[in-house]
Amino acid sequence: MISVQNVHKSFGDLEVLKGVSLDVQKGEVVSVIGGSGSGKSTLLYCINAIETINSGKILVDDVDVHAKSTNKDKLRQKLGMVFQQWNSFPHMTVLENAALAPRIVKKMSKEEAMEIAKKELEHVGLGDKLDVYPTKMSGGQQQRLAIARALAMKPDYMLLDEVTSALDPELVGEVLDTLRLLAEEGMTMICVTHEMGFARDVSDRVAYFHQGVIAEIGEARQVITDPQNPLTQKFLSKVR
Amino acid sequence: MNSLFTPLSWSDSGLILTGVWNTVIISVVAIVVGTILGLIVGFARSESNKVVNAVFGSLLDVLRSVPLIIQLILFSTFMGAAGSPLAPFVAGSIVLSLYTMAFMAEVFRGGFESVSPSMQTAARSLGMTKWQTIYHIRLPIGLRAVFPSWLGVSLSVIKDSALVSVIGYMELLRTSEQLISRTQQPLEILIGVGIFYFIISYPLSYYGRYVERKMAI
Ligand SMILES: Nc1ncnc2c1ncn2[C@@H]1O[C@H](COP(=O)(O)OP(=O)(O)OP(=O)(O)O)[C@@H](O)[C@H]1O
Ligand SMILES: [Mg+2]
Numbered sequence: 001m002i003s004v005q006n007v008h009k010s011f012g013d014l015e016v017l018k019g020v021s022l023d024v025q026k027g028e029v030v031s032v033i034g035g036s037g038s039g040k041s042t043l044l045y046c047i048n049a050i051e052t053i054n055s056g057k058i059l060v061d062d063v064d065v066h067a068k069s070t071n072k073d074k075l076r077q078k079l080g081m082v083f084q085q086w087n088s089f090p091h092m093t094v095l096e097n098a099a100l101a102p103r104i105v106k107k108m109s110k111e112e113a114m115e116i117a118k119k120e121l122e123h124v125g126l127g128d129k130l131d132v133y134p135t136k137m138s139g140g141q142q143q144r145l146a147i148a149r150a151l152a153m154k155p156d157y158m159l160l161d162e163v164t165s166a167l168d169p170e171l172v173g174e175v176l177d178t179l180r181l182l183a184e185e186g187m188t189m190i191c192v193t194h195e196m197g198f199a200r201d202v203s204d205r206v207a208y209f210h211q212g213v214i215a216e217i218g219e220a221r222q223v224i225t226d227p228q229n230p231l232t233q234k235f236l237s238k239v240r
Numbered sequence: 241m242n243s244l245f246t247p248l249s250w251s252d253s254g255l256i257l258t259g260v261w262n263t264v265i266i267s268v269v270a271i272v273v274g275t276i277l278g279l280i281v282g283f284a285r286s287e288s289n290k291v292v293n294a295v296f297g298s299l300l301d302v303l304r305s306v307p308l309i310i311q312l313i314l315f316s317t318f319m320g321a322a323g324s325p326l327a328p329f330v331a332g333s334i335v336l337s338l339y340t341m342a343f344m345a346e347v348f349r350g351g352f353e354s355v356s357p358s359m360q361t362a363a364r365s366l367g368m369t370k371w372q373t374i375y376h377i378r379l380p381i382g383l384r385a386v387f388p389s390w391l392g393v394s395l396s397v398i399k400d401s402a403l404v405s406v407i408g409y410m411e412l413l414r415t416s417e418q419l420i421s422r423t424q425q426p427l428e429i430l431i432g433v434g435i436f437y438f439i440i441s442y443p444l445s446y447y448g449r450y451v452e453r454k455m456a457i
Contacts, residue, residue, distance in 0.1 A: 048365055077367035087362035091380050091455075100376060101366035146362070153366055 007056035018212035031199035032192045034209030040192040044159045080150030084162045086142040088134030095130040098149045120148040140171030160191040200224040208232045245424045259415030267398045273337035278344025286352035303342035316407040332404035347389045351382035391448040
């Protein structure tokens with residue numbers, strides 16, 4: 001379980017998270033929606049210990065993420081993360097991209113790492129691209145590579161930060177389909193997204209972020225189709 | 241017939257080859273040492289804060305903007321005056337290596353800085369440590385990005401090595417000057433020397449193009 005407890009986070013004078021609490025159970029998919037600058041990405045970065053927090057607490061499987069004694073590199077192995085920019089490693093083939101972390105972080109043998117990487121690449125539909133260099137692929141393919149690369153570490157959770165926002169519209173579908181597949185397989189996910197249809201159909205719950213707080217959270221269909229908070233209503237009427 | 245000048249002959253080839261060899265050897269030393277030091281300094285510069293960079297940066301600026309010929313003369317004169325004169329090869333190697341380092345450092349710094357922070361964050365998010373990220377991501381991507389510039393610096397070092405003749409190192413240019421003053425055949429000799437410089441540089445630029453083609457993925 002991921003447990004975010006009253007987290008405050010500032011960049012200098014700018015308070016970006018103003019007391020955020022959120023529990024995500026194993027197997028649950030939570031979508032996070034909200035306006036630009038409301039702190040959605042920052043929340044994911046704090047969960048993954050890429051950013052520090054000022055106060056509050058974040059627990060991942062009862063481990064305090066921001067405690068001094070916590071091994072952050074070890075912790076991140078549990079938390080797969082995919083970003084808006086796919087960040088393929090351009091000097092490696094698709095297979096090498098996905099096999100790198102299992103090999104050097106988990107110290108697997110080359111064969112073992114390749115085996116796992118290959119399986120995850122097939123999983124996301126890139127089984128025929130193993131020896132291709134990622135720069136030769138479309139954004140959608142590279143984003144699926146990023147997903148497979150994260151999955152190859154066998155994470156318990158996936159944190160996804162607007163993974164379709166930088167894609168051409170015609171490529172969004174293939175990536176969302178991949179995420180839908182993961183959700184069906186029971187992967188625990190926190191998805192920051194602007195795809196309201198995806199949030200409604202794929203996630204269990206939706207959280208609406210407004211200026212650093214969760215203004216509304218509830219069952220996915222309810223939040224998207226029948227929001228209770230006037231702020232959520234206003235936001236949804238604008239993005240639709 | 242006795243003349244003050246003796247024409248070029250086959251017996252001069254030994255002298256010429258010594259010149260060629262000396263040019264090659266001092267160039268290789270400067271490129272290798274300059275590359276290694278440049279990597280370290282360039283990396284440090286891409287990592288460190290503004291203060292360190294300001295100090296370091298102006299030092300490199302001096303090395304890069306004072307003409308090499310002046311650096312050579314000053315350094316070897318200084319060492320002589322300080323009571324520990326160095327052999328021309330040693331003094332030349334030190335100055336040329338540092339001069340090369342100054343250019344390489346900026347080349348490598350640019351390469352390391354070209355690797356986006358988000359690429360490194362992505363690597364860290366996979367559980368890679370800071371040093372794993374540097375070794376497996378930042379170094380290889382950064383080096384590839386600057387390979388053509390590295391090649392350019394290396395090729396100009398070969399040409400710049402001609403200046404080490406001013407402190408008495410018998411490299412290609414100096415041997416040719418000696419031959420010219422003896423034979424009074426400047427045209428033939430300078431053309432020949434030019435060809436030798438080309439022959440020395442060619443393997444490097446050929447290899448460079450080969451590597452670039454391999455990397456153009
Ligand atoms: N490293 C940083 N340093 C300073 N300010 C930052 C930093 N990262 C984010 N911010 C600021 O924090 C605020 C929240 O940023 P965040 O990226 O979390 O928003 P977001 O909800 O993800 O927005 P978007 O939908 O545009 O991605 C913004 O005002 C942003 O400018
Ligand atoms: Mg964001």
